[in-house]
Amino acid sequence: MTRKTLPVAMLALAVLCGCGGAAETGATEKAAALPSPGAAAAKDKKHQLEAAKADCMKQKGFKYVAWVQPEQPQSDEDRLRDAGDYQAMQKYRQKYGFGVFALHVYPKEMNAPEAQMEGPNQDPNGKLQAALSGAQLDAYNKAKDACMVTVAKQVLGVTLKSNIDYYNQIALARRRATASTLDTDPKLVELATSMATCLKGKGYTVSDTTPTEMAKRGENVFIKEQDKVGREQDDSVPDVAPPGKKGQGRQIHMPSLTPEQAKPYLAKEIKAALDDLECGKDFYPVYTPRKSAIDTQIRAQFAY
Numbered sequence: 001m002t003r004k005t006l007p008v009a010m011l012a013l014a015v016l017c018g019c020g021g022a023a024e025t026g027a028t029e030k031a032a033a034l035p036s037p038g039a040a041a042a043k044d045k046k047h048q049l050e051a052a053k054a055d056c057m058k059q060k061g062f063k064y065v066a067w068v069q070p071e072q073p074q075s076d077e078d079r080l081r082d083a084g085d086y087q088a089m090q091k092y093r094q095k096y097g098f099g100v101f102a103l104h105v106y107p108k109e110m111n112a113p114e115a116q117m118e119g120p121n122q123d124p125n126g127k128l129q130a131a132l133s134g135a136q137l138d139a140y141n142k143a144k145d146a147c148m149v150t151v152a153k154q155v156l157g158v159t160l161k162s163n164i165d166y167y168n169q170i171a172l173a174r175r176r177a178t179a180s181t182l183d184t185d186p187k188l189v190e191l192a193t194s195m196a197t198c199l200k201g202k203g204y205t206v207s208d209t210t211p212t213e214m215a216k217r218g219e220n221v222f223i224k225e226q227d228k229v230g231r232e233q234d235d236s237v238p239d240v241a242p243p244g245k246k247g248q249g250r251q252i253h254m255p256s257l258t259p260e261q262a263k264p265y266l267a268k269e270i271k272a273a274l275d276d277l278e279c280g281k282d283f284y285p286v287y288t289p290r291k292s293a294i295d296t297q298i299r300a301q302f303a304y
Contacts, residue, residue: 043071045303049155056147062140064147065124084288086281093277097269100222104255104262156303170302175212177294182287183210191283198279204272215287218276222269223252229265230255 050066057064080088096102096110103112132140145162152158152166160166182188188211196209199217206217230253231239237253257265277284 042300042303043068045155045300049151049303052151052155053144053147056150057143060143060147062143063128064144065128067123067125069123070121082288082292084285086277086285089277089284090274093270093273095270097266097273098219098222098276100219100226101257101262101265101269104257105259105266156301158302166302170298170304173301174294174298177298178212178291179210181294182290183212185211188283188287191286195280195283199276202275202279204275211283211287212291214280214283215291218272221272222265225265226255227252229257 046068047066050068054064054066077088077091081092096106099110103110129137129140141163148163148166149160152160158166158169160169189209192211192214193209195214196206199206206214208214208217227241228239231237231241233255234253241251241253
């Protein structure tokens with residue numbers, strides 16, 4: 001994995017994402033009053049995971065600092081979006097679209113990976129790794145993979161193959177949970193089909209009308225565009241992404257774009273995101289709260 005190539009699952013965890021929705025009666029009051037369920041349990045497990053990883057790395061002869069990124073408190077706007085509120089998601093999409101090219105226009109606001117590296121709350125292990133030689137880094141990464149496999153089983157009860165597999169497993173667990181509960185719901189299937197018909201009427205291509213695919217359809221279109229731009233910039237990689245390996249998430253090649261360079265892409269994305277929201281105004285209030293509840297369960301399970 002090169003510095004600019006990231007698994008989609010890892011990028012999704014690193015960035016504050018939004019999903020559009022429509023307002024329900026009393027959504028503002030309900031959302032503002034809700035805490036983030038499962039957050040405390042997930043944080044505690046994360047500290048346990050990091051401490052166990054540090055001990056394991058020490059036994060293998062490497063320094064590793066047990067580090068948990070400070071969490072930003074969830075705002076009322078965040079809660080409203082999680083509840084499927086139309087006005088809150090419209091406000092978000094008017095500025096950030098689906099949250100893809102906004103990474104390049106508003107890196108700090110969107111908590112982009114490069115902004116995390118430059119911010120005050122940096123993972124100290126980055127500097128430790130940067131000081132290693134190539135051979136030392138290879139040995140370090142092998143040790144980290146082995147330790148992650150061990151401690152994930154001990155702390156989380158999760159079977160992994162490597163450190164990257166942690167992110168793949170999160171994505172897989174989420175896909176399974178949403179497919180088994182949301183894609184089989186007759187009401188959501190009906191609403192997703194109506195949303196697809198509306199989008200087709202606006203000239204958008206829709207190849208899969210299952211609820212989970214409809215919810216991420218727009219974002220995926222612009223993630224592919226982001227990957228395409230990144231590959232066109234880099235002669236060392238093929239212009240078309242190779243097929244993903246079995247059991248591994250899709251890789252994207254992040255482009256290097258200044259805010260000004262990214263703005264035309266974001267403008268196109270914003271229009272598509274608002275069209276998607278309008279067509280999904282009946283779909284998102286039903287889908288989004290249920291999807292948010294699943295995400296909370298997965299977050300507690302994997303402690304991220």
